[in-house]
Amino acid sequence: MVVSHIHPDGDAIGSTLAVGRVLSKLGKAVVMVNESPVPHKFRFLPGAGEIRSPEEAKSAAPYRRVIAVDVADAERMGQVRPLLADDAEVLNIDHHPTNDRFGTVNLVEPDAAATAEILCRWSEGLGVEWDPSLAACLYTGLLTDTGGFRYSNTTPEVLERASDLLRHGVDPGEVADRVIETVTREQLAILRRALDTLSFSEQGKVSWMWLTQRDFQETGAKEEDLDGIVNYARNVAGVDVGILFRETAEGTVKASLRSREIVDVGELAQSLGGGGHARAAGCNLRGNRKEAERAILDRVAAALRRGGC
Amino acid sequence: MVVSHIHPDGDAIGSTLAVGRVLSKLGKAVVMVNESPVPHKFRFLPGAGEIRSPEEAKSAAPYRRVIAVDVADAERMGQVRPLLADDAEVLNIDHHPTNDRFGTVNLVEPDAAATAEILCRWSEGLGVEWDPSLAACLYTGLLTDTGGFRYSNTTPEVLERASDLLRHGVDPGEVADRVIETVTREQLAILRRALDTLSFSEQGKVSWMWLTQRDFQETGAKEEDLDGIVNYARNVAGVDVGILFRETAEGTVKASLRSREIVDVGELAQSLGGGGHARAAGCNLRGNRKEAERAILDRVAAALRRGGC
Incomplete structure (x- = not known):
């Protein structure tokens, strides 16, 4: 199971989808879950329709292998948390300085601008090639958690990763338009x-x-x-x-x-x-x-x- | 003389200042001129106070060595144009596809997202090291002409250059705040x-x-x-x-x-x-x-x- 925090932002959704996609490419069976529905502006991301509600994911509970992304503490999983087995092994991948290391294994990098930035390295380490869909999910995380590359957490590494992701087929105009520019009436x-x-x-x-x-x-x-x-x-x-x-x-x-x-x-x-x-x-x-x-x-x-x- | 187009945008000002700074570093005497005053939001850029009006630059006219940046045709220099000598040698550095090659030498690259992108390579070619001031001017050009890295002209090369510029001391939060976020009443x-x-x-x-x-x-x-x-x-x-x-x-x-x-x-x-x-x-x-x-x-x-x- 892959889970992120309630009221998910672009890094939460992008990271969930990226991990889901990496696991699929490695031949794993994966269930992506979030307490909250995917905000409309992120629904164009490949795989967004496959993120389940706790209710939908219940039938296969309890989950024993869990990857939590962008989750600073287990409470932030909301109603997804009860679906975890008591002895679940949790890989906690996050960039919040306040992360309380709730995982069995904790990959917490407070210097990263986004969880998606950690996942760029993580997916490379697993030898998984970035296809345009995976790249778009990672790019969305980088883009949104840096305020569209406008916050001071926009490091040289972030822009270098973003450049790499563009080389792997991301359309920067489309992503920015959908996740930042578009507003509702x-x-x-x-x-x-x-x-x-x-x-x-x-x-x-x-x-x-x-x-x-x-x-x-x-x-x-x-x-x-x-x-x-x-x-x-x-x-x-x-x-x-x-x-x-x-x-x-x-x-x-x-x-x-x-x-x-x-x-x-x-x-x-x-x-x-x-x-x-x-x-x-x-x-x-x-x-x-x-x-x-x-x-x-x-x-x-x-x-x-x-x-x- | 370094000149850009009337009603200058971030790429026009950033490129003017970048060329001025590169020439100074090479020991050249340089006068930067623009028909229009520097818009308030670009005045924090190092050297912005040295850009002269045609009136102020008149005393040293006619100018025989001219670098025009981000100028698609000579008319776009406005009232600066009469300050050029009839036999002036003009280096025309621009990225507009409509550039009419008015220069003695034309460095026109329509695939570049900004004139500042061409100037990144140009300054490197001249062996001039980027200091934080020069880097901020170039970054401003890249940032503004790509709509804050949101337009489809945000290529992998643009973000790679931007990453490089951050490594040379640009504060991405400050530049974005001043040139994009800040609004007047x-x-x-x-x-x-x-x-x-x-x-x-x-x-x-x-x-x-x-x-x-x-x-x-x-x-x-x-x-x-x-x-x-x-x-x-x-x-x-x-x-x-x-x-x-x-x-x-x-x-x-x-x-x-x-x-x-x-x-x-x-x-x-x-x-x-x-x-x-x-x-x-x-x-x-x-x-x-x-x-x-x-x-x-x-x-x-x-x-x-x-x-x-």
């Missing part, structure tokens, strides 16, 4: 609502946007449609901290924070019971809109005045 | 206006947006702030043709067209007196809003029905 509709509320403070160093439950109801947008919207606030020239506030169905306010270089938003979110890292973090707040906004904006302003955290 | 304001008008036809295969003169006046946005906005229409799932209509100060309507795979918008724009290529094109239309809209939308619908052009 709901995504654009909720983006428009967010942009309508764009506000600035602290001489333009702080920028934020608001989404209400009504915005979600009227646009039909869901949580996953918010992907990247907070960056519109953070990306404005002169801004250091960009924030997206949104009302949740439970009546709390969720804040997503991104920063360029001054404020450590991870620390800030932590002080409010949330988490994340210095440049990207989030937290959940009780209280009404005004209170939640104040709680965050006051702390951001204070952090800016202190010159950081 | 005016850009977001005009994007919001455009999204407010997003419309669909032909069962969602055609999507378009409108900007009026009033939108420009009220947001303070300029032509250059429209960069990429038409892609929001084209990128919607299911859309083949995305269009941005805008009223010009002269009372005409300008249409930018992008397509995914069915309609040849280059041909369509040409039939209306415009130009471009199959996936990206534009034209200027006389007549009022409704007439301009009809002229384009009817032709797009017909092309879709014919299954292409």
Whole structure:
């Protein structure tokens, strides 16, 4: 069995499919499983239709030989975890620094930009040749976990691997178009609502946007449609901290924070019971809109005045 | 003298600076000139402050040794052209397939994704070592002319060169942030206006947006702030043709067209007196809003029905 984390991203799906394909090429019987359905934008990847739900994979349970990819701890398998035999041998292939080494064998490389990067070496080590399908899955993992080769984890090795994958038949325009460029109408509709509320403070160093439950109801947008919207606030020239506030169905306010270089938003979110890292973090707040906004904006302003955290 | 085209993009600026730096390293006296000011987002590049206007470069005219980079024909130098001596020797380094070989020596490689890609080889050939500054200029050219490594001209060679440049000290996160991610308030304001008008036809295969003169006046946005906005229409799932209509100060309507795979918008724009290529094109239309809209939308619908052009 090959499994990745719930709410899978491009590296999770790409890595699952790559391992599945490598095992098939080696003549192994393989079942790919994920608690969550494959997000629409990754369904063009070869083999995506073969990833099973826990329900569909149940009949062959318990699984004794498991490869977990991009899974930082076993809990992240969600409802797939109960399908593993108590004495299952687990190969844990991951790049998260927080990986707790839950595997029988742990191939954990925190310096890798994506699990797919580890799998490039792994598949070579097994002597498996990259066909265009396998290459497309690996490329998707590299592309998405580096923010389209835009994050600072885009190492020379990542681009060298990506170049290699193109030589093995990947169409870079097609992959980027499908997994990054394409948006749904709901995504654009909720983006428009967010942009309508764009506000600035602290001489333009702080920028934020608001989404209400009504915005979600009227646009039909869901949580996953918010992907990247907070960056519109953070990306404005002169801004250091960009924030997206949104009302949740439970009546709390969720804040997503991104920063360029001054404020450590991870620390800030932590002080409010949330988490994340210095440049990207989030937290959940009780209280009404005004209170939640104040709680965050006051702390951001204070952090800016202190010159950081 | 090193010169590139008017309204310079990342490849024009990156290539100008790269050639300037290579010549300096070889001990040559060099003047970099451009008719247009360096766009704000490229001003972080080392040496960007040394690019002169034609006025500033005039005192040393006429120039007898000229390197033109990313210039498809001599007209594209704009007001820099009169500064060239009549008998100037011009090295024409470019990747546009339409380059008319106006140079004394022409180093034109239509298969290169960017002029910067040619300059990677050229600088190596001259035995000039890449320092982090030179590498950042070359990387900017590669990154911008491939749409952030997302267009189909992202070849294995491009990513291999990009990988090499990272090894020479480029910070990929910083460059991408400055030249691609960062937006002005005016850009977001005009994007919001455009999204407010997003419309669909032909069962969602055609999507378009409108900007009026009033939108420009009220947001303070300029032509250059429209960069990429038409892609929001084209990128919607299911859309083949995305269009941005805008009223010009002269009372005409300008249409930018992008397509995914069915309609040849280059041909369509040409039939209306415009130009471009199959996936990206534009034209200027006389007549009022409704007439301009009809002229384009009817032709797009017909092309879709014919299954292409």
